[in-house]
Amino acid sequence: MFKRSLIILSIIFAALTSRAQTTDEVYNQYLDFNLARLQGETDKALTLGQDLIPNVDKLKDNARISFYYSIGNLFENDGQSVKAIEYYEKVDAAVPDYYVVQRALGYLYMKDANDLSEKLNASRSNINENKRLTILYTAAAKKALPHLEKSQACDPNDDTLSLIKSLYKNMGDTQGAATLNSRLKALSKNCVDLLDDK
Incomplete structure (x- = not known):
């Protein structure tokens, strides 16, 4: 055995x-x-x-x-x-300064925010559901924003800038919108546009 x-x-x-x-x-x-x-x-x-x-x-x-x-x-x-x-x-x-991946993550995270936005619009008559969805939408938008902002800082794009501004508007975040330009300027200092695989 x-x-x-x-x-x-x-x-x-x-x-x-x-x-x-x-x-x-x-x-x-x-x-x-x-x-x-x-x-x-x-x-x-x-x-x-x-x-x-x-x-x-x-x-x-x-x-x-x-x-x-x-x-x-x-x-x-x-x-x-x-x-x-x-x-x-x-x-x-x-490589947090690789803005190409930042753009990809930002737009992928936006899918959740977009889905929630549609549900928010459909739930206007239900106050409790609308509040719950607003919280979820805000969390999804806040998850996408840092990635979109890094992407925008390194590779300016009118569509991305418009999306960022609309997210702040939808969240009612006037402070975030007001300080956007200074954040973009700071984020633009360290940008990586290619990954080296060697």
Whole structure:
């Protein structure tokens, strides 16, 4: 019995170690992922990216951050907002001045605010429901605003600026609206527009 258990454990150990990928193999997967993405093979890139996720910690920091942005973008374009946000937030944590991810997060968070806005308009006759939805809308807007403002500070866009101003107006936050220009000026000092994966 002991010999049989030892043989089974040896087989299991051999199987597990043969599946472990080396750093070079993971980097090659990352290169294949990027190639598919750059060639417009989005389905293939998404599959390769999902296969890479369990071993992404074997990539160097810059490559891992670049991967997180790229896989987040693929998830966003595939309509998987929750997964996109998960990976964009990893990029935001590592490179908070990368305004491209700030814009993506801001607009993804705006989806919740937009949904709540529609519900708010429909609940005007129900005071309690309207108050509850107003609180939720304000929280969603406040979640989107810092990302939208960083994006606007680094890459000014009339639509984004209009959206920011309308959020402050909808929340009744005159102080936030009044200090917007000074915040944008301060935020514009540290902008990253490209991620280096080397």
